[in-house]
Amino acid sequence: MDVKLELVYSTPKGTTVDFTSDMMRAEKALLIIEDLEKTKRLKHITIIDRYDSTWTIKDLMKHIEGIQTEPHNITVYFDGGYDIQTKKSGIGCAIYYEQNGKTYRLRKNTLIEELESNNEAEYAAFHLALQELELMGVHHLTVTFVGDSQVVINQMNEEWPVYEEELSKWADRLEQKMEQLGIQPEYKLVPRKRNREADQLASQALNHIDITSVMELPN
Structure with missing residues (x-):
């Protein structure tokens, strides 16, 4: 907070x-x-x-x-990829957090078929991360969201307007979910090479490799 x-x-x-x-x-x-x-x-x-x-x-x-007994000091990496030929999207997120004096990493990806662009896939990856945060019981905390999509980061922090109807729906959906959870977002735009983990999760989803894991990290 x-x-x-x-x-x-x-x-x-x-x-x-x-x-x-x-x-x-x-x-x-x-x-x-x-x-x-x-x-x-x-x-x-x-x-x-x-x-x-x-x-x-x-x-x-x-x-x-x-x-201290709940997830806190949370940083979320998200990424989405869209395959034009198959019309499928791979989305993934990596969530780093602390709980009970220990540090953890949660990784999650999934394959989606109903999206129409790479930008939609990026938004969907952000939404996947919010779903995971809700399952973790995260509420009324500041959360840092890290991505390499200029569109999503700049639209969510209101530096860029949202003209596309579908992307506007996604942005509204994300804002409503964060308001529901009491999440105070901070946004960080990074080069793709610094978002490699989430990018790999999205690529693995496109290759039908499902990943859901939580791992304790060394302090």
């Missing part, structure tokens, strides 16, 4: 000043609050999340402690 801090700070001679921070991860915010409290010059602080809800320090600490 991301929050911002609004605080009143006092100098040793009693001059006060108001500060408002940028959005940051809740864990980082607590570290900053702890450091500021050591100065004994912090007069007041308000913690505000993306939905303009306010939190006490105690409640935020409880929230962070609670999510």
Whole structure:
């Protein structure tokens, strides 16, 4: 979860000043609050999340402690491929997350026959990842989505308009699902070589190689 801090700070001679921070991860915010409290010059602080809800320090600490047993610190890699000759699409996602002090990787792919373009396949891969996040019980967290599709990343972060009707339907579908789950998305566009794992999963799906796996990774 991301929050911002609004605080009143006092100098040793009693001059006060108001500060408002940028959005940051809740864990980082607590570290900053702890450091500021050591100065004994912090007069007041308000913690505000993306939905303009306010939190006490105690409640935020409880929230962070609670999510340690649930998937968190999540990064999703997604990719889709479309075969013009067979009219089939392979889609795949790799989800990296932490839970109970350990790091895991979930991989999933599938073959789809009803799509009509590579861009649709990319959107479908994003949707597959959201379905997996829902099955994992992910909710009310910031999730980083990484892909090599300029169309999907730039349309989802609203840098590019969505003119195609089918892609608009996909974008609406994704936004509705993320709102339902309380997911705060962050988008990252990368070159294809840095999205190799998801690309391979999509290619394997086109070759009728089904993959569903969860693996603990070394820390």
